[in-house]
Amino acid sequence: MAIKCRRETIQKAIVDLYDSYDKVPEDSRVFIEAVYNKEDLHDFYRQCREIEQENKDTLVEFQEDYPGVLNGDNLADVLKAARAKKQEKKEK
Incomplete structure (x- = not known):
């Protein structure tokens, strides 16, 4: 069963955990964005x-x-x- 999460949901969770999306390592941010851009x-x-x-x-x-x-x-x-x-x- 596939669970779909919107990009905004993931970003909000990151902000809740780390206080800022920018505090997540760049490699992780690139990966997250890539997931949402891949067909x-x-x-x-x-x-x-x-x-x-x-x-x-x-x-x-x-x-x-x-x-x-x-x-x-x-x-x-x-x-x-x-x-x-x-x-x-x-x-x-």
Whole structure:
């Protein structure tokens, strides 16, 4: 059974929890907006799962190479740097 939520309902819930929509991480806001702009949510979900798996693999590899460095505070920065490094290697 599918439950439909209007964008305004989600935004109100976020404001109720975080006091401001802007306090939610940018990646989360982009994801929420993308959900409401996609025609094919099944394909979007598949793409998200692929990205999540790539992120997991990247973080596991980083943790193996640099034990004890990864934490909740630097997770987004580590992923961003790893993606940039991977993209740089592809372009060479």
